[in-house]
Amino acid sequence: MNADKILTFAFMDPPFESERTVTFFRLLDAALDKGAGVRVFAYEGAVALAFARQAPHGNAAHGHDVDQEAHPLTRSWIAALQDKARAKGLGFEWINCGLCVDERGVNEAIADCGRGGPADLWRYASTAHNTLTIGTR
Amino acid sequence: MKALQVIDQAFRTTTEEQDDTILWLTLSMRGAGGDLSLLLSGHAAYYAVQRGTQPALTLGDWRQTQPANLTRDLGNLVARDVPVYVVDEDLEERGLQQLPLLDGVRRIARRELADLYDSVDQVWHW
Numbered sequence: 001m002n003a004d005k006i007l008t009f010a011f012m013d014p015p016f017e018s019e020r021t022v023t024f025f026r027l028l029d030a031a032l033d034k035g036a037g038v039r040v041f042a043y044e045g046a047v048a049l050a051f052a053r054q055a056p057h058g059n060a061a062h063g064h065d066v067d068q069e070a071h072p073l074t075r076s077w078i079a080a081l082q083d084k085a086r087a088k089g090l091g092f093e094w095i096n097c098g099l100c101v102d103e104r105g106v107n108e109a110i111a112d113c114g115r116g117g118p119a120d121l122w123r124y125a126s127t128a129h130n131t132l133t134i135g136t137r
Numbered sequence: 138m139k140a141l142q143v144i145d146q147a148f149r150t151t152t153e154e155q156d157d158t159i160l161w162l163t164l165s166m167r168g169a170g171g172d173l174s175l176l177l178s179g180h181a182a183y184y185a186v187q188r189g190t191q192p193a194l195t196l197g198d199w200r201q202t203q204p205a206n207l208t209r210d211l212g213n214l215v216a217r218d219v220p221v222y223v224v225d226e227d228l229e230e231r232g233l234q235q236l237p238l239l240d241g242v243r244r245i246a247r248r249e250l251a252d253l254y255d256s257v258d259q260v261w262h263w
Binding site for chain 1: 140
């Protein structure tokens with residue numbers, strides 16, 4: 001893929017803690033809308049975004065059981081973006097920082113989310129049009 | 138490709154990770170051949186003048202034995218030919234301007250930041 005059409009993102013926030021997480025996913029979605037391939041390096045808490053054992057729950061305060069609540073899961077958002085990229089013929093790569101995965105015990109990632117390290121971020125960034133880093137605040 | 142790492146979030150998870158995660162990331166990418174420079178701004182300006190390790194955490198009988206050593210980590214970056222800058226005004230605003238900088242760390246004025254940013258291909262603001 002032409003590097004002019006690839007954007008790299010490095011993200012640090014975990015799921016269910018910050019609105020930055022939602023904004024990050026909206027940016028990925030918008031990049032695909034614009035025909036850009038996406039590469040993500042998930043760093044620190046962000047490695048939990050792709051954790052395969054995330055599970056939805058019901059919500060008694062809402063009066064909903066599990067199905068009614070349809071609780072959002074970031075692993076589902078990643079899968080949806082993977083599907084969207086495939087449908088548009090675009091790349092969508094995702095690498096979790098391996099050490100960050102180990103220390104959190106979130107080793108089971110959904111399909112097509114790999115394990116890597118800083119060298120992968122540098123490889124992603126140096127062959128992309130640009131890189132957006134979103135650090136924890 | 139040249140990238141400038143900008144750190145202004147100081148002491149972010151330094152106790153748990155036993156380092157600053159962006160210093161670690163920068164050193165690791167340098168080891169992978171990355172052409173990198175580093176700018177300490179905001180509260181991270183303190184990194185340029187502090188010495189030694191972070192306080193070790195003790196919880197009950199558990200005692201941290203390897204607390205973060207940011208002085209060592211910055212020194213390793215300098216030794217690996219990563220230019221390290223600190224914003225002079227950010228030192229001044231924190232009463233740190235008169236303290237000696239770690240070896241190899243260079244002061245840079247805010248008015249010079251645009252040129253520094255222009256000198257690289259990508260700016261990664263953490």
